[in-house]
Amino acid sequence: MIEPFDWRPIKLVAFDVDGTLYAQRSLRLRMGARLLLHSLTRFDRRTLAVLKSYRQHRETLGKAETEAFEIALVAEVARRHRLSENSVKRIVAEWIEERPLGQLAACRYAGVERLFERVRTSGRAIGILSDYPAAAKLEALALRADHIVSAGEVGMLKPHPRGLERLMALAGAKPHQTVLIGDRAERDGEAARRSGAHCLLRSEQRLSGWRTFARFDDPVFDALDATPVMAGA
Ligand SMILES: [Mg+2]
Incomplete structure (x- = not known):
């Protein structure tokens, strides 16, 4: 006791x-549906792949307790997907920071x-x-x-x-x-x-x-x- x-x-x-x-799962479902629609209508599979790498590598850096993790994170995702760091930052800002805001209250x-x-x-x-x-x-x-x-x-x-x-x-x-x-x-x-x-x-x-x-x-x-x-x- x-x-x-x-x-x-x-x-x-x-x-x-x-x-x-x-509820993070509810938000993920809502955003997943929007992302899927975006991928299909814009013929863009890369955004989804970039976001997946970003989340996975972020977990790894958290576990590894990497100093100045954001710099390392963006650089690694950019390298993996052969994108500029600015492109990675733009995708993250849109799909992880900005778009979910409109769905949060419902979750x-x-x-x-x-x-x-x-x-x-x-x-x-x-x-x-x-x-x-x-x-x-x-x-x-x-x-x-x-x-x-x-x-x-x-x-x-x-x-x-x-x-x-x-x-x-x-x-x-x-x-x-x-x-x-x-x-x-x-x-x-x-x-x-x-x-x-x-x-x-x-x-x-x-x-x-x-x-x-x-x-x-x-x-x-x-x-x-x-x-x-x-x-x-
Ligand atoms: Mg938490």
Whole structure:
């Protein structure tokens, strides 16, 4: 039996974005349909192939904890597909950053907005820690945060703790005063563990060694309203 989560020392509630605030699978399906239509009507198979390489290589660089990953990522995808780096950047900007924005609101998880409100009302700061640029996504999700840090700004993907450390510094919160809410144990969970912060993972299944919740109205959040931030915690 796991002890109830102690919200008293928590000053910063940090959220991952993709797969945590919205259903990533739903977004992928929606974007996949649009991409397929684009490929068929424009006779363009390359865009699909470039995006696939980009995602795969990004995972590899995250795992390898490569410094200045974005430069390495674009260069490698450009090399593989014999494209200029600018062409790769253009495809990524269009299909990974811009076009999905219009689909995000429809994929937002139930209860996210309410949870943000509860965190804010309880006197805690809301942080965003994402491996992708997050400000426009947050706006598309109609959510507001106090601090946003994306991997590109710190040059390192999760599970490297640098992004979370930057976020904690911005919020003036120590690791024991911080909880990271994410969806991937090997990325969000490890980043939190390595920074010394707490972690809650959104998951339908229980994950051994991790505290999980399936919905944003889970009882783990109940104590949030009742426990304002502990003075001097
Ligand atoms: Mg995620």
